[in-house]
Amino acid sequence: MVLPEVKAGKKSEETRSRILEAALAVFKERGFEKATMREIAVQAGVATGAAYYYFDSKDALVMAFYERSQAQMHPAIEAKLDHARTLEERLRSIISTKFEYFAPNRKLLAALSSHTDPDHPLSPFSTETAAIRLQDIDSFERAAKESGVKLPPSVAPYLGRLLWMYQMGLILFWVYDKSDSQRKTLLLYEKTLKMLILTLKVAAIPILRPLHRIAGELLAAVYEDG
Amino acid sequence: MVLPEVKAGKKSEETRSRILEAALAVFKERGFEKATMREIAVQAGVATGAAYYYFDSKDALVMAFYERSQAQMHPAIEAKLDHARTLEERLRSIISTKFEYFAPNRKLLAALSSHTDPDHPLSPFSTETAAIRLQDIDSFERAAKESGVKLPPSVAPYLGRLLWMYQMGLILFWVYDKSDSQRKTLLLYEKTLKMLILTLKVAAIPILRPLHRIAGELLAAVYEDG
DNA sequence: TGTTGATCTTGAACGTGTTCAAAATAATCT
DNA sequence: AGATTATTTTGAACACGTTCAAGATCAACA
Numbered sequence: 379m380v381l382p383e384v385k386a387g388k389k390s391e392e393t394r395s396r397i398l399e400a401a402l403a404v405f406k407e408r409g410f411e412k413a414t415m416r417e418i419a420v421q422a423g424v425a426t427g428a429a430y431y432y433f434d435s436k437d438a439l440v441m442a443f444y445e446r447s448q449a450q451m452h453p454a455i456e457a458k459l460d461h462a463r464t465l466e467e468r469l470r471s472i473i474s475t476k477f478e479y480f481a482p483n484r485k486l487l488a489a490l491s492s493h494t495d496p497d498h499p500l501s502p503f504s505t506e507t508a509a510i511r512l513q514d515i516d517s518f519e520r521a522a523k524e525s526g527v528k529l530p531p532s533v534a535p536y537l538g539r540l541l542w543m544y545q546m547g548l549i550l551f552w553v554y555d556k557s558d559s560q561r562k563t564l565l566l567y568e569k570t571l572k573m574l575i576l577t578l579k580v581a582a583i584p585i586l587r588p589l590h591r592i593a594g595e596l597l598a599a600v601y602e603d604g
Numbered sequence: 605m606v607l608p609e610v611k612a613g614k615k616s617e618e619t620r621s622r623i624l625e626a627a628l629a630v631f632k633e634r635g636f637e638k639a640t641m642r643e644i645a646v647q648a649g650v651a652t653g654a655a656y657y658y659f660d661s662k663d664a665l666v667m668a669f670y671e672r673s674q675a676q677m678h679p680a681i682e683a684k685l686d687h688a689r690t691l692e693e694r695l696r697s698i699i700s701t702k703f704e705y706f707a708p709n710r711k712l713l714a715a716l717s718s719h720t721d722p723d724h725p726l727s728p729f730s731t732e733t734a735a736i737r738l739q740d741i742d743s744f745e746r747a748a749k750e751s752g753v754k755l756p757p758s759v760a761p762y763l764g765r766l767l768w769m770y771q772m773g774l775i776l777f778w779v780y781d782k783s784d785s786q787r788k789t790l791l792l793y794e795k796t797l798k799m800l801i802l803t804l805k806v807a808a809i810p811i812l813r814p815l816h817r818i819a820g821e822l823l824a825a826v827y828e829d830g
Numbered sequence: 831t832g833t834t835g836a837t838c839t840t841g842a843a844c845g846t847g848t849t850c851a852a853a854a855t856a857a858t859c860t
Numbered sequence: 861a862g863a864t865t866a867t868t869t870t871g872a873a874c875a876c877g878t879t880c881a882a883g884a885t886c887a888a889c890a
Contacts, residue, residue, distance in 0.1 A: 389886090390838075415877060425840045436877065488721060496780055497719045512872080554722055562826055567823040578813055585806055589799055596795035600788055615856090616868075641847060651851080651870045662847065 385411060394432040397422040401429075402441040402486070410440065419599040437500050439487045441507075448510045451479050455517055459524075466575050468521035472514075473567070477552065484560075488553045491546075502546055515542045529580055532594025544574070553583050609714040616618035620658045627655075628712070638717040650810075657768065663726050666715045674736045677705050681743055685750075692801050696738075699771050699793070703778065710786075714779045717772075720742040728772055741768045753804055758820025762827060770800070 400422035404413040415436055433439050458471035480487050489500060496503040502511065519538030526542045529537060548570070552563040580586070626648035630639040641662055645652045659665050684697035706713055715726060722729040728737065745764030746823070755763060778789040806812070 393838085414875080416875090419872095427841070428839055430878065430880095431838065492719060492721045492724075494776060494780070495714060498718075516648060517764055554720070565825045566822065569818050569825075573815055573818050573822075578820070580811055580815075583811060584811060589802055589806075592795050592799050592802070596792065596799075599791045599795075619868085641843080642845095652847095652873070656848065657868065707874055 393422075393428070397424065397432055398439060398442055402443060402483075405440075405486050405489075406483070410486060427429035433497075437489075440500060442487065444481070444490055444507070446508065446549065447479060452476055452513055452517070454479075459517065459521060462521075464524075465521065465527050466571060468502070468525055469518075469541065469571060469574075472517050472521060473548065476545070476549065477567075480549075484553060487549070489551050491553050500539045511515065511542070514545075515539055516544070518542050528578065529578070530583065530594065530602050532590060533597060536597045539601070543572070611696055612689055619650065619654070620647075620762050622712070623650065623655050623658055624665060624668055628669060630665075631712050636712060648675070652770065657762075661725075662819060663715075664714075666712065666726060668710070668737065669712065670716055673705060677701055679742070680705075682744075685743065685747060686745075689749035691747065691804070693798060695736045695744075695767065698743050698747060699774065702771070702775065703793075707773075709778060711821075714774070717776050717779050737768070740771075741765055744768050744771070752783045755804070755807065756820065758816060759823060770796070780785070 397418065401413070401418045404418050404421055405415075410416075413436075415429055416426050416437075419429050422429070429439075431440065453473050455472050459477060462468040462471045484512070490507075491502060493501040494503075495501055497504040498504060501507065510527055515538045518541040522537045522541065527537070548563065548567055551566055552560055555563045557563075609737045624642065627639070630644050630647055632818040633639075635644075639662075641655055642652050644665075644670055645655050648655070655665075660670065681698050681701050684701060688697045716733075717728060719727040720729075721727055725728055725731065725732040734821065741764045744767040748763045753763075772788065774793055777792055778786055780787045783789075807816070
């Protein structure tokens with residue numbers, strides 16, 4: 379018995395993607411929570427159980443969307459990173475790509491960011507989303523490294539993860555931003571990015587040394603194994 | 605028709621609290637998600653529907669626990685604030701009280717912090733939890749004000765809310781902290797508190813002026829109405 | 831082609847949170 | 861007390877996500 383996802387089959391693959399498309403359509407119409415598996419199945423022209431033959435759960439449908447998104451975004455991000463110069467430009471390459479790509483499905487993204495529990499499959503911190511997360515963190519690491527930003531060795535190793543966290547916070551804010559056209563998020567994005575760059579610039583002044591030391595100790599301990 | 609919560613009745617009040625106690629017991633035994641309303645009702649010696657006569661939903665049971673906790677913690681916190689001197693001591697008064705009080709129910713707290721959606725009743729950002737949140741923010745404001753910390757007027761008005769956010773982050777980390785005895789949280793608490801105090805101390809140096817300006821603009825815009 | 835085994839499809843059934851009409855009980859009024 | 865109203869209690873029923881045994885379809889091979 380071969381797992382359906384792995385199989386190269388044609389008909390099967392078509393049914394699977396018909397179910398996924400139906401799901402995304404129903405999610406868009408009703409929102410994730412109000413969407414029912416029965417309606418998704420009907421929309422896809424299959425029995426309820428069929429959806430579960432191709433996807434483990436309702437959550438798994440969102441996960442499939444997330445994985446597909448990442449597969450499309452990641453190469454685009456890597457390409458943009460090639461042509462960016464400053465750290466600011468690099469960070470913008472990553473973050474803006476995500477905003478633009480997810481914009482049509484901003485509300486569906488809530489299903490992916492609404493869970494803080496690292497054990498929940500859809501949490502940004504779960505093992506299920508680990509592959510995507512690590513890929514993203516890599517991009518941030520590359521952005522930082524190649525832009526030649528200088529940081530004390532006690533915090534430098536964590537910069538990729540910290541920048542990923544920063545971006546996650548922006549996205550979270552965005553998902554629930556009720557201001558027109560999410561203008562508050564745009565503001566948060568612009569201002570915090572400026573602050574970040576500025577902070578890195580002044581980070582080297584001697585009076586901030588003790589802060590670096592404590593931050594380094596903290597990061598080492600918190601990230602020690604997980 | 606008088607709402608049952610408002611009524612001063614004796615028998616009724618007793619049933620209500622028996623249901624709440626049963627709920628907390630079952631939550632503790634099975635965890636919030638695996639606990640069923642039917643088991644809670646049985647444990648309380650009532651029919652399933654009775655739980656819904658006294659509480660709007662399963663979530664509402666957690667909310668009742670949260671409100672009861674706050675009713676007990678808030679006076680304790682205010683009292684401790686009377687005897688604290690430095691800002692650090694004041695912040696410790698608030699935060700440590702919460703950790704100590706919630707420790708026996710740490711995992712149940714996950715039901716309260718697992719939702720980032722401000723529209724979810726149990727979210728720390730929801731209108732349902734607003735009363736508790738505002739009370740807490742008041743404590744932080746008082747702590748900051750009375751300790752005479754000097755901040756530029758562009759960011760000073762937001763200090764209470766920012767400190768509340770900081771504490772919320774600590775609690776969130778704590779709830780999911782899998783290290784033995786949550787030692788990572790303790791570390792995060794100690795180090796970040798030191799960093800916070802240190803940051804406020806050096807905040808006045810001229811080179812950081814631009815950061816204050818941007819931060820002020822950001823906070824004003826983000827908090828403009830909500 | 832007929833047979834066998836893998837793949838796919840079905841829809842009934844389960845346990846869940848929740849609702850609600852009906853019944854039981856308590857409180858109030860005449 | 862008796863009647864009337866308000867409060868409390870019940871448990872069956874609903875819609876949901878999910879499971880699964882049974883059947884239908886397809887692929888490979890003799």
